[in-house]
Structure formats: C-alpha cells, structure tokens
Amino acid sequence: MTRSASLVPTILVCKNSMLREGLKHTLSTTRFRVCSEGDGDGQDETDKAPSLFVVDINLHQQATSDFIRDIKSRYPTCRTVVLAEEFDLQSMMSMLQSGADGYCLSTVSCEVLVKYLDLVMLGEKVFPSNSVLMDLSAGKLSRVERPVSAETPDNLQIISAGAPIRTLSSREAEILHCLMQGAPNKIIARKLEVAEATVKVHIKAILRKIRVTNRTQAAMWAVAHLPAAGASDESWASR
Numbered sequence: 001m002t003r004s005a006s007l008v009p010t011i012l013v014c015k016n017s018m019l020r021e022g023l024k025h026t027l028s029t030t031r032f033r034v035c036s037e038g039d040g041d042g043q044d045e046t047d048k049a050p051s052l053f054v055v056d057i058n059l060h061q062q063a064t065s066d067f068i069r070d071i072k073s074r075y076p077t078c079r080t081v082v083l084a085e086e087f088d089l090q091s092m093m094s095m096l097q098s099g100a101d102g103y104c105l106s107t108v109s110c111e112v113l114v115k116y117l118d119l120v121m122l123g124e125k126v127f128p129s130n131s132v133l134m135d136l137s138a139g140k141l142s143r144v145e146r147p148v149s150a151e152t153p154d155n156l157q158i159i160s161a162g163a164p165i166r167t168l169s170s171r172e173a174e175i176l177h178c179l180m181q182g183a184p185n186k187i188i189a190r191k192l193e194v195a196e197a198t199v200k201v202h203i204k205a206i207l208r209k210i211r212v213t214n215r216t217q218a219a220m221w222a223v224a225h226l227p228a229a230g231a232s233d234e235s236w237a238s239r
Helices: 017-027 057-074 089-097 110-121 129-137 170-180 185-192 196-210 215-225
Strands: 008-013 032-038 052-056 079-084 102-105 124-128 156-160
Touching (some): 008 017, 052 110, 057 079, 057 089, 079 089, 089 102, 102 110, 170 196, 170 215
Parallel strands (some): 008 032, 079 102, 102 124
Antiparallel strands (some): 124 156
16 A cells, blocks of 8 residues: 555644644654644545544533534544543543544653554544543542543553444443452452352453453443443343
8 A cells, every 4th residue: 555545634623733733743754644724613625535533622622522523424434533631531431422533642642642543543442541440440430630641552442443232241230330440350259259260251251242352441331331330230131
C-alpha cells in the first residue's frame, strides 16, 4: 500500500489554538493528514469525507456527547476520539456510549496519542486502562479530583466494537460486580464461598462471552451494561 493510499483525512475540533497547533505538529509526520480545522461545527472543507475526528472535550463541555452523535449521523463511517485534560469515568462512559471510538488524555505523549489513533482506525474502542482501574478499584463512578499521569503504550486497553454479547449467568454477573470493585480471585472466592479455581473458570467464560481480553476491560464492560450492585440479576441469568 502506498503512503498516499494509507493517509487518514483528519479533522481537529479544538477550543484551544495551542492544543490544535500541537496536534498538527504531532500528526505532521504520520499518516493522519489534518485536512480541516473545526471550530465546533464539524464541517469538512475538503472534497473527501473525513475518516477521523479528534474532539477537544472542552469545546462543548456537557454537550460533547450530542456533538459526537451529530458527527456520527453525518459521517457514519468516520472514527471519533475525544481528548480530555483529566480522567472522568462517567464522562468517558458517556462519550463511548454516544459513539466515540476512543477517550484519550491530553497529557499523553505523542507516541501514545498516535498509537491510540492507529488502534481506533483498526476499529477498536480505546481508553486509558490505568485510570479506569484506579477508579473502579476505589469504587468511584464520578469525577476524579486529581489529574492522572500520562499512559504508556502498554497501558492502552481496547474493547472489540460491535461484538455480540452472549447471555451471562447470575453467578457470572456477581463475579463481574466483584471485578468492578477490583477484587482479586481469592477475595471473590471467599465472598461467594466457592473454590478459587471455580472463580478462574467463571472469569474465563465471562471474558469469552463479552468479547474482552482481561479483567480491566471486563470491569469497564460491567460499568456500562450491568445493573448496580444489589439490583436483580434476573435479566442476566441464562434460561
């Protein structure tokens, strides 16, 4: 494949001109070609439809979710990555549920940012796993009160997009709630009064059913799909 064929038309939608210029410089030596600089309307000034939008969450604040949905309605095949200054689990979930393909902290290095974009263009959902795990382990589902340090490429986490989900048993739902709290297998086994080996078998089954590859991704999936702890698990039980 030639370089020209692999170029990704990219639109930057930023509130801060310094951030926009920084992104342009970072992407100037990559396959992500900045073809338009959005001022908030997401309009593309080129003949070729954009393949990627990089959206500064500060531009629209609480309305960013609506903005992402609007982009997706106009450009159904494009990818969208949201940039945020600080990690906020609820905000991230809102962005992903609105159709964003990635949620990235603006504190990451240039190398990590490009890696995020590459994964997103491969059809993956990408987010900062260390930040997610920190929040889930602390039992937080609200705004993080302190900035989170930059991630490294090894800390990127992905969730398969559009994967079919098979029905979970009530026991698997219980274990997912434990994973949301950051509990290790030994604690889960003690709480559910089963062998640790049984917990491992259940976790493997859970990862397979919800199409993720590790505990952090499973916990993220649970935040978005499971009812709150203590709620009825009947809807998740296998018939």
